[in-house]
Every structure is written in C-alpha cells, then in structure tokens.
Amino acid sequence: MEKTALIMAGGRGERFWPRSRKNLPKQFLSLTDDGKTMIQLTVERILPLVSIENVYIATNRQYAALVKEQLPHLPQSNILCEPVGRNTAPCIALGAAHIAKKHGDALMMVLPSDHLIKYNSMFQSVLKESCKLAEERDSLVTIGITPDYAETGYGYIKFKGDVNIGTAFEVERFVEKPNLELAKEYLASDEYLWNSGMFIWKVSTILDKFKQLLPDTYEGLMDIQAAIDTSAEQEVLERIFPDFPSISIDYGIMEKSENIYTIPGNFGWDDVGSWLAIERIKKSNENGNIITGNVLSISTENCIIEGREKLIATIGLEDLVIVDTDDAILISDKTKTADIKKVLETLRICNRDEYL
Amino acid sequence: MEKTALIMAGGRGERFWPRSRKNLPKQFLSLTDDGKTMIQLTVERILPLVSIENVYIATNRQYAALVKEQLPHLPQSNILCEPVGRNTAPCIALGAAHIAKKHGDALMMVLPSDHLIKYNSMFQSVLKESCKLAEERDSLVTIGITPDYAETGYGYIKFKGDVNIGTAFEVERFVEKPNLELAKEYLASDEYLWNSGMFIWKVSTILDKFKQLLPDTYEGLMDIQAAIDTSAEQEVLERIFPDFPSISIDYGIMEKSENIYTIPGNFGWDDVGSWLAIERIKKSNENGNIITGNVLSISTENCIIEGREKLIATIGLEDLVIVDTDDAILISDKTKTADIKKVLETLRICNRDEYL
Numbered sequence: 070m071e072k073t074a075l076i077m078a079g080g081r082g083e084r085f086w087p088r089s090r091k092n093l094p095k096q097f098l099s100l101t102d103d104g105k106t107m108i109q110l111t112v113e114r115i116l117p118l119v120s121i122e123n124v125y126i127a128t129n130r131q132y133a134a135l136v137k138e139q140l141p142h143l144p145q146s147n148i149l150c151e152p153v154g155r156n157t158a159p160c161i162a163l164g165a166a167h168i169a170k171k172h173g174d175a176l177m178m179v180l181p182s183d184h185l186i187k188y189n190s191m192f193q194s195v196l197k198e199s200c201k202l203a204e205e206r207d208s209l210v211t212i213g214i215t216p217d218y219a220e221t222g223y224g225y226i227k228f229k230g231d232v233n234i235g236t237a238f239e240v241e242r243f244v245e246k247p248n249l250e251l252a253k254e255y256l257a258s259d260e261y262l263w264n265s266g267m268f269i270w271k272v273s274t275i276l277d278k279f280k281q282l283l284p285d286t287y288e289g290l291m292d293i294q295a296a297i298d299t300s301a302e303q304e305v306l307e308r309i310f311p312d313f314p315s316i317s318i319d320y321g322i323m324e325k326s327e328n329i330y331t332i333p334g335n336f337g338w339d340d341v342g343s344w345l346a347i348e349r350i351k352k353s354n355e356n357g358n359i360i361t362g363n364v365l366s367i368s369t370e371n372c373i374i375e376g377r378e379k380l381i382a383t384i385g386l387e388d389l390v391i392v393d394t395d396d397a398i399l400i401s402d403k404t405k406t407a408d409i410k411k412v413l414e415t416l417r418i419c420n421r422d423e424y425l
Numbered sequence: 426m427e428k429t430a431l432i433m434a435g436g437r438g439e440r441f442w443p444r445s446r447k448n449l450p451k452q453f454l455s456l457t458d459d460g461k462t463m464i465q466l467t468v469e470r471i472l473p474l475v476s477i478e479n480v481y482i483a484t485n486r487q488y489a490a491l492v493k494e495q496l497p498h499l500p501q502s503n504i505l506c507e508p509v510g511r512n513t514a515p516c517i518a519l520g521a522a523h524i525a526k527k528h529g530d531a532l533m534m535v536l537p538s539d540h541l542i543k544y545n546s547m548f549q550s551v552l553k554e555s556c557k558l559a560e561e562r563d564s565l566v567t568i569g570i571t572p573d574y575a576e577t578g579y580g581y582i583k584f585k586g587d588v589n590i591g592t593a594f595e596v597e598r599f600v601e602k603p604n605l606e607l608a609k610e611y612l613a614s615d616e617y618l619w620n621s622g623m624f625i626w627k628v629s630t631i632l633d634k635f636k637q638l639l640p641d642t643y644e645g646l647m648d649i650q651a652a653i654d655t656s657a658e659q660e661v662l663e664r665i666f667p668d669f670p671s672i673s674i675d676y677g678i679m680e681k682s683e684n685i686y687t688i689p690g691n692f693g694w695d696d697v698g699s700w701l702a703i704e705r706i707k708k709s710n711e712n713g714n715i716i717t718g719n720v721l722s723i724s725t726e727n728c729i730i731e732g733r734e735k736l737i738a739t740i741g742l743e744d745l746v747i748v749d750t751d752d753a754i755l756i757s758d759k760t761k762t763a764d765i766k767k768v769l770e771t772l773r774i775c776n777r778d779e780y781l
C-alpha cells in the first residue's frame with residue numbers, strides 16, 4: 070500500500086526565544102551542528118520510506134513561505150494551510166482528507182516537525198513495522214518511547230505487556246501528563262511508554278474513526294474534501310475549519326478507540342523541549358561548555374553559548390544559557406529557562422512585538 | 426600667583442573593556458549618569474579655580490582628536506602630545522616646561538583625568554589650601570585620601586601626625602602598594618593615607634626638583650622647552666622625549682624630596698578602577714541591579730548591566746557584570762572582572778586587534 074506522511078508544522082513554540090520568533094518557530098530553526106532545520110531533518114529521515122510527492126506539511130498560512138523555502142522539492146500543493154490552529158485532531162483530519170482525495174486509501178504516518186531522532190535506521194524500521202500492522206489489521210499504531218527518567222512534561226501510554234504482535238503491544242490506555250510521583254511510578258513499572266505524538270494508520274481507518282467519534286468534524290471535513298482542487302477550496306476551508314472543535318487526537322480519537330498498538334521506539338528520540346536539550350544534542354568542550362559563534366571564554370563552565378558575529382567574552386560563568394541574535398540576547402540561568410515565557414509576556418504587555 | 430593645571434590623559438586603561446578600547450580609553454568614557462566623560466568632569470571641577478586657557482592636557486598623539494572633541498573650549502596648543510608614554514615623571518616635566526614657558530612661574534596642579542570626585546566644593550577648597558602652601562613654602566603638596574578599607578591596589582602616604590600647617594601634614598614617606606596584611610595595618614593606624622596621584626606645586630619648585638634629582642631629564646627638557654613655539658618643536662620633542670627614563674613622579678621625585686606636605690581629602694574620591702566601581706557611582710534599583718539601556722530582567726539581582734539598543738533579557742542571574750557594545754559583549758562574574766586582562770591577552774595573541 071502506498072505510504073504517505075503528514076508532518077505537523079503549525080507550532081509556535083516560544084521556548085527557543087530569542088532564536089525562535091513568532092515568524093520563525095522552532096521547527097524552522099537549525100539546532101544541530103549539521104545546519105539543517107528541524108523540519109528538514111524530519112522530512113529527510115522519512116524519505117527512504119515515503120517519496121517527497123507523498124509528504125504533506127500541515128502548517129499555518131504565515132509559515133507557508135518558510136516551508137517552501139526550506140523544502141524546495143516539496144510540491145507546493147502538499148503544503149496544507151490551516152486557517153487557524155485547532156489542535157491536532159482537525160489538523161490530522163485535514164491531512165487525511167487531502168491524502169484520501171489524492172491517493173485513495175494509503176498508509177499515513179503522522180509526525181511532529183520539531184523533534185530529533187538519532188538513529189534514523191532504527192526509526193525507519195519501527196515505521197515499517199507500524200505500517201505493516203496498520204495495513205494488515207486496520208490498527209491505530211502509535212510509537213512509544215522507552216522512558217529514561219520520570220518526565221512530567223509528556224503524556225504516557227500504558228500497554229498490555231502480554232498482548233503483542235511482533236514488537237507491537239496493545240495499548241491499554243493513554244495517560245495525561247503525570248505529577249512527579251506518578252511519573253516515578255510509571256518509570257519504575259514496565260508498563261508505560263512516553264507518548265511521542267507519532268501515529269501510523271491507514272487513511273481509511275482514521276477517517277472511519279472521525280466519522281464515528283467526531284461526526285460533526287467529519288461532516289465538515291467531507292465538504293472541505295469535496296472542494297479540494299476546485300475554485301471554492303479556499304473559501305470552503307476558511308468557512309468550515311475554524312468551527313472545528315479544538316481537540317487533540319489523543320483526546321478526540323485515541324482514548325476512545327480500540328485496536329490501538331504501540332511499538333516501543335528506542336532510537337534516540339528527543340523532543341528538544343528547551344535550550345537545555347542542546348546539552349543532549351551537541352558536544353561539549355573540555356570545560357563542559359557547548360559553544361558556537363564568536364565566543365571567548367575564561368573560567369567558564371557548563372554553559373551553553375550560542376554566539377554569532379558579535380564577540381561574546383565570558384569570565385567566571387557557570388551553568389548559564391547565552392543566546393545571541395541580531396536584536397536580542399538571552400542570558401539565563403540553566404534552571405530558569407522556563408521563565409522565557411515571562412520575558413515574552415512582559416514584551417507583549419509592553420507592546421514590544423518586534424521581539425516576539 | 427597664577428593657577429594652572431596639568432591633566433594627565435595618556436592612560437590606556439583596559440579595565441573597562443569592552444567599552445574602553447585602545448582608541449577610547451577610560452578617561453574619554455562617560456561612566457556616570459550625567460553623560461559627561463571622565464576628562465570633561467575633571468576639567469569642569471577645576472574651572473572655578475583655573476581658567477580654561479590655563480588647563481593643559483598631556484596625552485598620547487592618538488587621543489589628541491578625542492581631547493579636542495570632548496573639550497572644545499580648550500586652546501588647541503594646550504594639548505601636549507607625548508610621542509611615547511614614559512610614565513608620570515617625564516609627562517609632568519613636559520607639562521612644567523610648557524607652563525613655565527607660557528606663564529613664567531605659576532602654581533601647577535597635576536591631576537589624573539580618570540578619577541571621580543563627589544563633593545566638588547570640598548575638593549576645590551583642598552586645592553586652594555594646597556596652592557597656598559605650595560606658593561608660600563615652596564612645598565610639594567600631595568592630596569591624600571582617608572582610606573575606607575584595606576586597599577592593596579593603591580600606594581600609601583605615611584604622614585607625621587604631629588607636624589602640620591593648618592590642615593596639611595608633613596609627609597614622612599611614600600609607600601608602594603602593600604600586601605593585604607600591611608594594608609590592614611595601615612588602615613588600623615592613623616598614619617596613612619591613600620596616594621591619589623594629585624599634586625600641587627609651583628612650576629619653579631618642580632623644575633628645580635627635576636634639575637636636582639633627574640638632571641639628564643632636566644637637560645633634555647630645557648632643549649624641548651627652548652623649541653616650544655618654534656618650527657623645530659615637534660622634531661626636538663620626538664628626538665628627546667623617547668629617551669627619558671620611564672619613571673613615576675613618586676619614585677623619581679617625591680620619595681627623594683623634603684618639604685612635602687599632604688592634605689587629607691575626604692571629598693568622595695573614586696579612582697573608578699573597574700566595572701565594580703559602577704556600584705559606588707550609580708543608583709541601584711530595588712533588586713540591587715544597576716541597569717542602563719534596553720534590558721529586561723527576570724529574577725535578576727545585584728547585577729551591573731550596561732545595555733544599548735539590543736535587547737538584553739536576563740533570567741535568574743546574580744552578581745554579574747554585563748556590558749554590551751556594538752561589536753562585543755562582556756558577561757563576567759563580579760569577582761572576576763580582573764580577568765578582563767586575560768580576555769585582552771587572548772585577543773592579542775589571536776590577532777583580533779579589532780576588539781582591543
């Protein structure tokens with residue numbers, strides 16, 4: 070069966086400010102040493118399985134030009150612009166409608182655009198297994214990540230250790246972000262995986278699920294689908310899509326479905342959730358510093374310094390994150406980078422939108 | 426007797442890098458809130474005593490344009506350019522030669538160009554007393570500062586508490602920069618003052634001292650003096666001055682002289698020796714931060730932040746000095762700003778002269 074992919078690239082992540090901006094979210098940044106952006110890496114790692122003509126990018130209209138620039142080989146019509154952000158369920162529904170219209174039934178991989186994966190070949194083999202399962206059994210397949218520590222920022226997947234098909238395990242239920250105590254319990258048990266937000270199914274399977282579980286959305290979706298490639302396409306999309314309920318695929322579909330399998334992935338997944346992730350991604354020097362750009366450090370240890378042309382001279386610093394850009398520089402304690410959102414709030418309140 | 430002043434402005438202080446540069450030393454920077462540069466403040470505070478025509482600035486040729494720009498009312502011929510830096514004794518000798526040639530005998534105040542004084546009226550009254558003593562008794566007068574703490578970076582003046590003329594005390598001896606233990610002893614006793622490097626004497630008195638204690642320098646100086654205002658002036662200066670021994674006035678004259686008096690000054694003197702001095706000069710906000718420029722601080726305490734147009738966002742910082750300029754930014758622990766010299770050494774070694 071033909072393989073397709075829907076890459077979700079509408080996010081507005083603020084956690085990489087000042088490099089990420091309203092007009093340049095994380096998925097369009099290069100955070101690795103190879104100079105490729107997150108979305109470029111996302112596409113690159115599935116190309117052995119999916120031809121570029123079968124890759125669809127769901128994003129916000131304001132990012133369409135960025136997608137085109139960063140993925141020049143992607144057909145223009147594969148950029149699906151959501152008129153407004155409505156969480157993952159409507160986004161996936163829109164992708165499914167386009168894929169079904171163009172390909173009939175097909176395998177559909179749903180992937181975030183702003184995560185990193187270290188071992189591409191292992192990732193591809195997990196995708197292949199997932200496709201096989203989705204095709205043969207009409208299953209909803211989700212990729213679970215074997216947890217390294219008691220993370221409270223992710224959802225979890227509880228699976229049935231005794232019900233497996235090959236390397237896939239049946240999902241018992243999806244669990245919301247836990248508190249630390251619960252997260253520790255999950256980690257200690259051998260029954261939970263992190264929910265990576267990567268899904269594989271047949272487009273017919275997921276459309277059936279929408280019809281069954283979100284029938285109003287499905288109905289609107291059929292109107293949108295009918296208008297694809299007609300002169301009314303834009304008008305219909307803009308009329309109907311904003312009325313879709315803002316709902317996640319986990320909550321809207323997965324938690325209410327049967328026949329869900331998870332394949333545990335152990336391929337060096339990283340959601341690159343904050344500047345601290347850079348420590349997992351890039352090599353540090355002998356002083357524990359991770360440095361790029363024009364930087365001169367004296368007695369400086371365990372710092373992340375992202376410089377540019379301007380000389381950054383540091384003396385006697387420890388455990389800081391320093392990120393320079395053309396118009397703003399961030400200097401933050403490593404343990405406090407979550408307060409970047411306070412910086413952005415303040416900028417918003419003070420009408421300094423040029424920095425957002 | 427006519428009053429004149431020689432302001433020494435040839436220093437190349439590196440401790441205010443990255444704001445101070447090879448082409449813009451500390452005396453030409455504004456470090457106070459009033460926007461005036463150190464040398465402008467130095468001239469301004471003596472103008473009630475000395476007319477601008479009687480103010481001489483000794484500096485390096487490369488700074489002559491800066492002096493002219495910052496002191497537009499100063500006669501051009503009052504800028505004395507040393508062909509090379511040769512410490513304070515030759516600098517003062519050159520100034521004395523010029524002043525004697527133009528004014529005959531006169532009172533001569535020798536002042537550094539890069540110190541701050543808080544109570545100008547008290548300072549002026551000390552200068553007046555110093556002039557009186559220098560004129561009436563042919564004394565070498567030096568202004569001593571009552572020490573606040575056991576500073577090891579200054580020279581000290583030991584005075585005879587029982588030999589005074591008015592508020593002036595006879596100097597017993599000059600003491601080199603002490604170690605901490607000695608500095609503590611000096612502070613505990615009531616016999617030592619800080620050596621501020623400010624001197625008052627008649628030009629005839631100091632020229633006599635040169636003749637007596639540095640006769641070779643004096644001889645060359647007379648040739649230089651004879652050539653002043655002739656077509657040979659520049660050639661003679663450049664031929665003779667570089668051969669003068671590089672020697673301080675303290676070592677070359679003061680330590681070997683009699684009839685030296687010190688007047689203790691308590692007028693809020695500050696030599697502004699490093700970025701930390703900013704804490705004494707500028708007001709801090711409720712978090713103990715001293716901030717200028719485009720800065721947004723979250724959970725930041727006791728920091729000195731000198732921003733410019735570029736937004737500096739700080740999160741969770743404590744006790745840092747942050748100084749932004751067009752081409753370089755310094756981020757240093759407060760206790761480590763002395764290592765700025767290591768930064769400059771490294772820049773020199775790496776041939777990155779554009780930052781020096």
